Amino acid sequence: MTESDLPVVHLTPGRWGDPAHPVALPPAALEALKHLGVRRPTTDPVDPPAAVDRPGLSPEQLSFLAGVVGAEHVASDLESRWAHTRGYSTTDLLRHRSGDTSDMPDAVVYPVSHDEVRALLAGAADHDLAVVPYSGGTSVVGGLAPDRRFITVDLRRLDQLVALDEISRTATLQAGVRGPAAEALLAERGYTLGHFPQSYEGASIGGYAAARSSGQSSAGYGRFDQMVVGLTLATPRGTIDLGRAPMSAAGPDLRQLVLGSEGAFGIITSVVVRIRPRPTERHFEGWRFESFADGLTAIRRLAQDGPLPTVLRLSDEVETAVNLADPDVLGGGSGGVLAIIGFDGPYNSGTAEVLTAAGGQNLGEGPGETWRVGRYRAPYLRDPLLDEGALVETLETAAFWSRIPELKAAVTAALVQKLTEQGTPPLVLCHVSHVYETGASLYFTVISAQTGDPVRQWRTAKAAASQAIATVGGTISHHHGVGTDHRAAYADEIGPLALEALQAVKHVLDPGAVLNPGILI
Numbered sequence: 001m002t003e004s005d006l007p008v009v010h011l012t013p014g015r016w017g018d019p020a021h022p023v024a025l026p027p028a029a030l031e032a033l034k035h036l037g038v039r040r041p042t043t044d045p046v047d048p049p050a051a052v053d054r055p056g057l058s059p060e061q062l063s064f065l066a067g068v069v070g071a072e073h074v075a076s077d078l079e080s081r082w083a084h085t086r087g088y089s090t091t092d093l094l095r096h097r098s099g100d101t102s103d104m105p106d107a108v109v110y111p112v113s114h115d116e117v118r119a120l121l122a123g124a125a126d127h128d129l130a131v132v133p134y135s136g137g138t139s140v141v142g143g144l145a146p147d148r149r150f151i152t153v154d155l156r157r158l159d160q161l162v163a164l165d166e167i168s169r170t171a172t173l174q175a176g177v178r179g180p181a182a183e184a185l186l187a188e189r190g191y192t193l194g195h196f197p198q199s200y201e202g203a204s205i206g207g208y209a210a211a212r213s214s215g216q217s218s219a220g221y222g223r224f225d226q227m228v229v230g231l232t233l234a235t236p237r238g239t240i241d242l243g244r245a246p247m248s249a250a251g252p253d254l255r256q257l258v259l260g261s262e263g264a265f266g267i268i269t270s271v272v273v274r275i276r277p278r279p280t281e282r283h284f285e286g287w288r289f290e291s292f293a294d295g296l297t298a299i300r301r302l303a304q305d306g307p308l309p310t311v312l313r314l315s316d317e318v319e320t321a322v323n324l325a326d327p328d329v330l331g332g333g334s335g336g337v338l339a340i341i342g343f344d345g346p347y348n349s350g351t352a353e354v355l356t357a358a359g360g361q362n363l364g365e366g367p368g369e370t371w372r373v374g375r376y377r378a379p380y381l382r383d384p385l386l387d388e389g390a391l392v393e394t395l396e397t398a399a400f401w402s403r404i405p406e407l408k409a410a411v412t413a414a415l416v417q418k419l420t421e422q423g424t425p426p427l428v429l430c431h432v433s434h435v436y437e438t439g440a441s442l443y444f445t446v447i448s449a450q451t452g453d454p455v456r457q458w459r460t461a462k463a464a465a466s467q468a469i470a471t472v473g474g475t476i477s478h479h480h481g482v483g484t485d486h487r488a489a490y491a492d493e494i495g496p497l498a499l500e501a502l503q504a505v506k507h508v509l510d511p512g513a514v515l516n517p518g519i520l521i
Contacts, residue, residue, distance in 0.1 A: 002282075004187040006376070008178040009201040011137060013083050014047055014096030015383045017201065023380035025388065036427065037449040038390045046099030048082045057106050057151075064127045065109050065151070068119045073110040073157075080108045084152045087139030088199075089485070090393040091455045093386060103145040105132065105152040112157040114269040118234040120153060121267065125236060125512025132516055133263040135176045135204035140394070141483030143211070143262055147518030155206055158269060161185040170229060174270045175206025191275040194221030194310075194344070197479070201376055206268050212260040214441075214479035216375065218434045219303075220310030220344055221276070223479070225259040230272030233258050235265065235509045243272055257505065262481055263516040265509045279344035284311070286367025287339040287360040292316045293405065295337045296432070298358035300401055303435040307350040311342030312435055316408070319429035319445070338363075340371050391424065391450045393458055396433070397469045398441040398478035404432075407472045408442055414464040415446055422457055424448040434478065441478035482520045490520070 009018045017023075025033075056076055057065075065074045075081070085104045086092040095103075111117045124131050130150035137144065144152075155176035162172040164186075171191070173182055179200040186192055196215040197203060207213065208224040209231060221227070230243020242255045258265060289295035295314045302308050315323065320338045339360065341351060352362060385392045399407045412428045419426040426448035434441040444465075451457040466489045469476060476482070476489040491499050502521050506513070 003180065003196050003200065004183040004192070004278075006180045006183075006201060008180050011088070011202045013085065014045065014093055016088055016093075017380045017383075021380075023377060023384060025381065025384045029381075029385075030388070033385075033388055033390055033449075036390070036447065037424065038388055039449065040387070040389045041450075045097035047096065048079060049099040049101050052078065052081075052101045052104060054149075061127050061129060062107070064123055064129075065107065065120070068123070069109055069111050069116050073112075074107055075110075076107040081105050081152075084108050084134055084137065084144075084154065087137055087142070087144045087483075089140040089142065090382070090386070090391070091458055092140075092142075092145075093382075094455050097386070105150055108134075108152045108154055110154050110157050114158075114232060114234055114239070117153065117155075117158075117267050117269050118239060121234055121236040121514070124514040130514050130517050131267075132519075133206065133210070133267045135206045136178060136199065136202045138199040138203045138207060139211070139481065139483055141477070141481050141485040143481055143483035143516075143519055145484060146516050147484075150517075153267065155204070155267075155269070158206075162270060164189055164191070164275075169275050170272050171275045172230075172270055172272050173205045175204065175209070175268050177205045179203050179205075179208075186275055187278060190278055192278045192344075193227065193273060193275055195224050195227065196375075198376065198379060205271060205273075209259055209268050209271050210262050211481035212479060214434050216313075216433075217310045217342070217344065219308050219312045223434075224273075225256070227273045228255060228259060228271050229274055231255060231258060231268055232270045233266040234269050235267075236512060236514060237509060240266065260481070262483065262520045264506060264520040266515065281346065282342065282344055283347045283365070284340065284342040284368030284372045285365050286363040286371070287341065287355050288336045288363055289314075289339060289358075289360055290336050292337050292408075294359050295339050296404060298355050298360055299339060299432060299435055299440075301354055301358060302351060303440070304437050305354075307348045307354075308435075309341040309348065309351050310344040311340060313431055313433055314339045315431040316429065318427065319431050322427070322429055338367060340368055342368060342372065385447070389450050390447055391426075391454050391458060392445070392447045393462075394443065394445050395462060395465055396441055396443045396478050396480055397474040397476065398434070398439060399472065399474040400439040403473055404440055404442065407469065407474045410468040410472050411442070411444060411465050414468040415444070415461050418461040418464040419446070419448050419457070422451055422460065424451060424457065426461075442474075484518055487518070487520065 012019050081104050130148050132150050132152050134152045135155040158174035158176035160174045164171045212225045214223040233240040315338045426446050429445040432440045433443040476486045482490045
C-alpha cells in the first residue's frame with residue numbers, strides 16, 4: 001500500500017487516528033510500563049462535556065456568519081465545538097480527557113471559497129469575533145488555542161485540485177485538501193507531492209503551509225515550504241497573491257513571510273506546489289551502526305556529499321532498543337543503532353557504498369519495510385499509553401551538525417532531571433528525522449509515569465528542554481511550529497527587533513487583531 005491508497009481520517013476529539021482501527025499495547029510494553037512506575041488512572045476521560053459555562057454568540061454575530069456562508073454552514077452546537085477544541089499535543093489530550101472546555105470555540109464556520117473566507121475576515125472585527133483557521137486540526141504546539149474567545153473557520157469545504165500545469169509541473173490545491181486526498185488527486189494524473197509527515201492521515205495542505213511542515217521524504221523531496229511556489233492569502237484588509245515565478249529578485253520573498261505564519265497574518269486559502277512524477281518503484285532498508293555517533297557521521301556524509309536517498313533517518317540506542325523487539329534484527333542482540341534509508345525510484349548503490357565505508361552493516365529490507373508499514377500507526381500508541389497512566393510526548397529541534405551531539409545530550413539530560421525530580425524518571429528516545437548539508441533535526445520521545453497533575457508535569461519538563469535547546473544554540477522548532485507553547489522561546493530566539501517587525505506586519509494586515517490572537521507572536 002502507498003500513501004495515495006490511505007484514506008483521509010477525520011480525527012475524533014481527544015484521540016488520535018481512525019477510531020475504527022484502534023491500537024492495543026503489546027504485553028511487553030505493558031510490562032515495561034510497570035518498571036517506570038506507571039499506574040492506570042482511577043477515573044475515566046470526560047467526553048464530551050455536559051455543558052459550557054459561558055454565553056454563546058449573540059444573534060447579531062450569528063446573523064453575520066450566516067449571511068456570509070449560509071446558516072446551514074454555521075455550527076454552534078456543543079458536539080461541533082468540542083470537536084474543534086485544541087489540537088493533538090499530549091497536554092491537549094489530557095485537558096480533553098478532563099473535560100476542560102476553556103479553549104472551545106463559540107461556533108464553527110464552514111466557508112466554501114476564498115471570497116467567503118475573505119468576507120468573514122473583513123467583518124470579524126466589527127462583530128467582535130476572533131478567528132482561528134482550522135483544516136486538519138493536528139497542531140501539537142497550542143496553535144488552535146488563542147488568547148481570547150473565538151470562532152473556528154474550518155476549511156474542509158475548500159477541497160479541490162484547482163489546476164495542474166504539466167509543463168511547469170505545478171499543482172494548485174485549496175487549503176482544505178487533506179494529505180491523502182491531495183496524493184490521490186495527483187496520482188490520477190501520474191504525479192506525487194511527496195510530502196508525508198507523520199500527521200499525514202489527518203493533516204491538510206493549508207496546515208502544511210501555515211506551519212512549515214516537513215515529511216518523512218524530505219531528504220528527497222524537500223520540506224513543504226520548499227515545495228510551495230505560490231499562494232493566496234485572505235486577510236481582513238484584502239487578498240494577497242504571491243508567486244509570479246519560481247524565483248525572483250523583486251525584493252524579499254514574501255511567500256516565506258506567509259509560510260510558517262500559523263494564521264496570524266491571514267488565512268491561506270490555496271497554494272501552488274511543485275509536483276513530480278510518481279515513482280515506479282520504492283526501496284526501504286535498515287542499516288546498523290555500532291553507536292549513534294558512528295551513524296551520525298555516516299548520514300552527515302550522505303547529506304553533505306551524497307548520494308542522498310529519499311528517506312534518511314537514524315535512531316539512537318534507546319529508540320532502537322525500544323522499537324526493535326527482535327534482537328536478531330541487529331545482529332544477534334549486539335546492540336547498536338538503526339538507520340533507515342528509502343528510495344523513490346531506482347536503488348542507488350552509491351548510498352550503500354558510503355554507509356558501508358562508514359562502518360554500516362546492511363540489514364536488508366526487513367527493518368526498512370517494518371518502519372514504512374508502521375510509520376502512520378506509531379502515533380496511535382499514545383492513546384493506549386495515556387489510558388494506562390503513562391505520560392508520553394514528543395519534542396523536536398534542529399541545529400548545525402557541529403552542535404548536534406551536544407544538543408542531544410543537553411535536551412536528554414534536562415528531560416531526565418526535571419522528570420526525575422518529580423518522582424517520574426523517564427525513558428527518552430531520540431532520532432534524526434531530517435537532514436541538510438549544514439545540519440539536522442532531532443526528534444525526542446519521552447515516556448514516564450504521570451503525576452497527579454500531568455499537564456504541569458510535562459510543561460515543567462518541556463521548559464527545561466527548551467532552555468537547553470536555547471543554551472546550546474538549537475531552534476525551538478524544526479517542523480511542529482510555534483503556536484502558544486513556543487511563543488516566548490521564539491521571541492527570545494529571534495530577538496526584540498525582529499519581533500517588533502513581525503508585530504508591525506501583523507498590525508498592517510490585521511489591524512483589529514482578530515487572526516489567531518496570541519499565536520506565534
